[in-house]
Amino acid sequence: MPHHDFWSRNVSKKAQREIAATAAAIGVDPRAVNILYNTFFDEDDKLLNWVEDRDVPDADFAFAKAEGLMFDPIRLDHDELIAWVLEARESADVPAISNAFVASLGSGRLDTRSALGSYAHVLRLKRHRFVKDKNSDGCARCGIGKAGNTIDLSARNFRRLKWAGNVEQGDLEYVGTDLHQFAKLAPVSPSDGDIDILRRVLESIRKLPKSAQLSDLNKALTGLFKSTKQERQVVLEILGYAGILKPKGWPSFFDAWVPPSEREEPGHFYKKEWQFPSSGWTGKDGINEDAVSFWFQQIE
Numbered sequence: 001m002p003h004h005d006f007w008s009r010n011v012s013k014k015a016q017r018e019i020a021a022t023a024a025a026i027g028v029d030p031r032a033v034n035i036l037y038n039t040f041f042d043e044d045d046k047l048l049n050w051v052e053d054r055d056v057p058d059a060d061f062a063f064a065k066a067e068g069l070m071f072d073p074i075r076l077d078h079d080e081l082i083a084w085v086l087e088a089r090e091s092a093d094v095p096a097i098s099n100a101f102v103a104s105l106g107s108g109r110l111d112t113r114s115a116l117g118s119y120a121h122v123l124r125l126k127r128h129r130f131v132k133d134k135n136s137d138g139c140a141r142c143g144i145g146k147a148g149n150t151i152d153l154s155a156r157n158f159r160r161l162k163w164a165g166n167v168e169q170g171d172l173e174y175v176g177t178d179l180h181q182f183a184k185l186a187p188v189s190p191s192d193g194d195i196d197i198l199r200r201v202l203e204s205i206r207k208l209p210k211s212a213q214l215s216d217l218n219k220a221l222t223g224l225f226k227s228t229k230q231e232r233q234v235v236l237e238i239l240g241y242a243g244i245l246k247p248k249g250w251p252s253f254f255d256a257w258v259p260p261s262e263r264e265e266p267g268h269f270y271k272k273e274w275q276f277p278s279s280g281w282t283g284k285d286g287i288n289e290d291a292v293s294f295w296f297q298q299i300e
Contacts, residue, residue, distance in 0.1 A: 015043035032067035070154040077148035088179030102190035114164035117238035212283030240278030243291035247280030
């Protein structure tokens with residue numbers, strides 16, 4: 001790819017502000033973040049944001065790699081992937097994951113916010129061998145194919161930094177990437193203000209009427225912390241993975257690993273835009289206080 005084509009992306013003031021803010025938050029050279037963005041996403045292209053030609057110039061890839069933002073891809077089969085994910089889970093602990101999430105409500109750090117969703121997803125996952133699902137070529141326990149895949153760690157890291165994973169939350173390749181990267185970060189401690197944000201988030205959910213739907217849930221968080229509608233939805237979905245938002249009668253990752261075949265599908269088209277299990281939540285479900293106590297000892 002010609003160098004000038006690669007660097008013609010994300011040149012607007014808006015894109016550069018976002019790149020500079022991300023670089024400042026995570027403490028790396030803005031050029032490295034710019035390279036990561038240019039490889040996968042162009043904020044300035046209003047029709048096709050996602051980059052199809054992902055051939056990053058060698059020198060730029062080496063620079064972003066040296067800054068810890070881009071990586072060589074890895075190839076893992078089913079058993080290797082499960083071992084990789086569980087290794088990352090065991091390297092973290094609940095207080096560190098929880099503190100990072102709570103601190104992110106004030107700081108806006110989406111990469112540290114993401115880790116709670118990933119950790120909660122695999123909280124009860126156990127090491128297992130591949131057992132073919134009768135309805136697909138994937139594993140009946142986790143959905144991963146026996147031969148596995150080549151994992152683009154750079155692409156996963158981009159989603160982690162830009163959206164806290166968003167739709168990739170729960171994908172085991174993303175979970176492994178997310179938690180392995182989280183393990184490299186210095187521990188963070190939430191401020192009193194961050195903890196107060198969490199208290200207000202939970203209290204706003206508790207106050208919702210039994211008739212409340214997902215749109216009401218998202219609106220309840222408006223103004224409590226700096227966020228877009230999409231970012232609030234991801235926060236709520238993470239609370240769902242953590243078992244705090246638990247639809248009655250639905251399985252929960254907080255109680256046990258939930259195989260893909262057992263993950264409920266909501267009936268309404270709007271709810272299908274939300275991830276399991278928060279997609280099934282209504283006001284009558286309220287909050288699972290046991291899960292709150294497990295994850296957030298800061299507010300007790």
